[in-house]
Amino acid sequence: MKRSAILWLTAATLVAGEPPPQLVPWRERMQPITPHGYIARHVTRPPVIDGRLDDAAWGAAEWTADFVDIEGDRRSRPRFRTRAKILWDDTHLYIGAELEEPHVWGKLTAHDAVIFQDPDFEVFLDPDGDTHEYFEFELNALNTGWDLFLPKPYLDGGKASNAWEIPGLRTAVHVDGTLNDPRDRDRGWTLEIAFPWAAFTTARGAGRAPADGDVWRMNFSRVEWQVSVKEGAYEKVPATPEDNWVWSPQGVIDMHRPEMWGLVRFTRKAKSPDDVAPTVAGKAARDLALDVYHAQREFRQRHQRWATSLAELGWNAPPGAPAFEFFSGGTGFSFASRFTENGRTRVWTIREDRRLTLD
Numbered sequence: 001m002k003r004s005a006i007l008w009l010t011a012a013t014l015v016a017g018e019p020p021p022q023l024v025p026w027r028e029r030m031q032p033i034t035p036h037g038y039i040a041r042h043v044t045r046p047p048v049i050d051g052r053l054d055d056a057a058w059g060a061a062e063w064t065a066d067f068v069d070i071e072g073d074r075r076s077r078p079r080f081r082t083r084a085k086i087l088w089d090d091t092h093l094y095i096g097a098e099l100e101e102p103h104v105w106g107k108l109t110a111h112d113a114v115i116f117q118d119p120d121f122e123v124f125l126d127p128d129g130d131t132h133e134y135f136e137f138e139l140n141a142l143n144t145g146w147d148l149f150l151p152k153p154y155l156d157g158g159k160a161s162n163a164w165e166i167p168g169l170r171t172a173v174h175v176d177g178t179l180n181d182p183r184d185r186d187r188g189w190t191l192e193i194a195f196p197w198a199a200f201t202t203a204r205g206a207g208r209a210p211a212d213g214d215v216w217r218m219n220f221s222r223v224e225w226q227v228s229v230k231e232g233a234y235e236k237v238p239a240t241p242e243d244n245w246v247w248s249p250q251g252v253i254d255m256h257r258p259e260m261w262g263l264v265r266f267t268r269k270a271k272s273p274d275d276v277a278p279t280v281a282g283k284a285a286r287d288l289a290l291d292v293y294h295a296q297r298e299f300r301q302r303h304q305r306w307a308t309s310l311a312e313l314g315w316n317a318p319p320g321a322p323a324f325e326f327f328s329g330g331t332g333f334s335f336a337s338r339f340t341e342n343g344r345t346r347v348w349t350i351r352e353d354r355r356l357t358l359d
Contacts, residue, residue, distance in 0.1 A: 033072055036248040036262040037277030038064060040086040042212075046094060047087065049192045051143075051174030053096045060271070061085040061096070064247050064262075067222060072249035080188070082121075082222045082245055088266055090209050095193040097121050097220065103227060104175050104186045105234040106142040112162050115139065115146040116223040116242070121191055124261060125200065126217035127210075131258040131356050133202040134217075135164070141189050143173040153256040155297075156354045170194040182229040210266040215278050219261035220247040259290060259356055281358065282339035282346060285322040289350040291315075292326070292335040296352065306333050306352060 039062070047055035067082035069075035080100040087094040099121060106118045115138035116122070126134035131153060138146040149164035171193050177186025200207035210216065224243040227234045244253060248262035263278040280286055295315050299307045307313035308328045317324065324337040332352040338345055350356045 033249055033251050033260065034283070035260060035280060036065060037279055038062075038086060038218075038262060038264045039275055039277055040088055040264050040266050041271070042266070042268040043087050043089050043094075046089050046092065046194070047096070047192060049170040049172045049194050051172035051190055051192055053085070053098065053190050053192070057087055057094075058085055058096055061087050064220070067220070067245040067247055068249055070221070070244035070246045070250050070253055070255070072251055078222075078224075078243065078245040080224070084220050084247060086218075086264060088209070091196060093195040093197065095123055095195070095220075096191070098190050099188050099222060101177075101188040101224075102185050103182060103234060104141050104177050104189050105180050105227065106140040106144070108140055108144050109142055111144065112146050112148075113144065115144060118142075118144075118223075119225055120223050122221040122223070122255070123193065124219045124221070124255060124258070126258045126261065127200050127202075127207075128204070129215070129217040129258075129263075129356075129358075131354050133204065134258055135200060136160075136255075137166070137193070137195075139171055139173070139191055139193065141173055141175060141179060143171055143191075145169070145171055150256070152353055152355070153258065155254070155256065158256075166195065166199040168196040169199065180234065182232065182234055212268045213265065215263050215265045217258050217261040218264045219250075219255065221245070221255050259286075259354075281341055282322075282348060285324075285337040285339040285346075286348045286356070286358075288317065288321050288324060288337040289335050289348045289356065291318075293350045293352075293354060296333060306330065308333075 041060045043057045043060060045057055047057040063083045063085060067078060069078060082099050084095060084097040108115055108118050118140040120138045120140045122136065122138045124136050132151060134150055136148050147164055147166050148160045148162055150158045150160050152158035173189055173191045175189045178184055197209045198207045222245045224245060226237040226240050228237055250257050250260045265278040292315060295313055296306055299313055308330055310326050322337045322339050324335065327334045334349055334351040336347050336349040338347045347359045
């Protein structure tokens with residue numbers, strides 16, 4: 001992409017079968033959301049993958065915050081509680097989840113079926129946090145899974161690859177009640193997933209266990225359907241959309257916005273009162289870059305091309321914004337904003353395909 005360089009500026013000088021993503025104003029609905037953080041503990045004796053979260057290992061892991069609606073506080077809180085735990089060792093990443101559910105059901109039994117057509121639990125992982133080359137796994141109450149890899153988000157032209165498989169994957173489900181039996185009221189279901197680190201291999205390198213202190217982008221989602229009983233079986237209520245409940249809210253009905261996922265720090269240290277969950281470094285600078293990205297997407301939707309300058313884009317930096325620079329060659333663009341952390345200048349950069357990096 002040809003670049004026309006601009007000096008650093010400040011606000012004072014230049015003021016797959018899934019539901020289609022929504023294109024909405026970033027400042028109105030997404031920027032106020034702060035991604036959740038979590039500290040994942042290293043264990044020497046891993047949990048037994050049997051669907052029950054009663055192993056001693058899980059006692060070392062904290063629960064995530066209860067899941068909320070995917071759009072955040074704009075919507076009412078979920079009808080049923082969902083929460084998760086994360087552990088790791090040198091060979092696997094372990095996910096455990098608890099889903100309150102008075103009517104546990106599932107129909108899909110074929111691997112790589114579109115699992116969210118049943119009630120499900122979903123895991124999203126972006127190891128390097130740049131919104132590209134990320135992984136998704138879905139599981140229903142029948143222990144049927146769907147694993148897929150995305151080179152970039154759907155909204156940016158990414159196409160899911162069902163060819164991605166997870167050799168050595170282990171999953172299990174435990175139903176606290178009776179599966180697919182509407183004659184009684186269930187309490188819910190729990191699940192366990194063991195991902196081998198080698199599964200998270202990309203074009204940029206082999207998957208491996210994180211180092212102590214590494215932070216990954218991660219999120220969890222639960223799809224829930226309203227049901228009625230017909231002829232002794234569960235049936236979805238017609239013309240009623242699914243509920244999407246998540247750990248870290250997205251702001252819109254689109255899980256494929258990795259920049260909004262939570263942050264998980266991997267540690268080998270024991271739990272301490274001084275533990276602080278990870279947060280977005282230089283969030284104001286990062287949000288400024290995302291603001292330009294979303295403004296460009298809206299401009300392109302109207303004009304079928306990218307704006308070649310911030311003036312043409314009609315974009316003004318908010319008061320007190322970090323210093324930034326913009327490059328455009330017509331067929332693409334990049335925007336960089338800088339901040340200072342511990343005396344060091346760092347830069348968030350985003351480009352037209354949403355790849356978001358921190359230097």
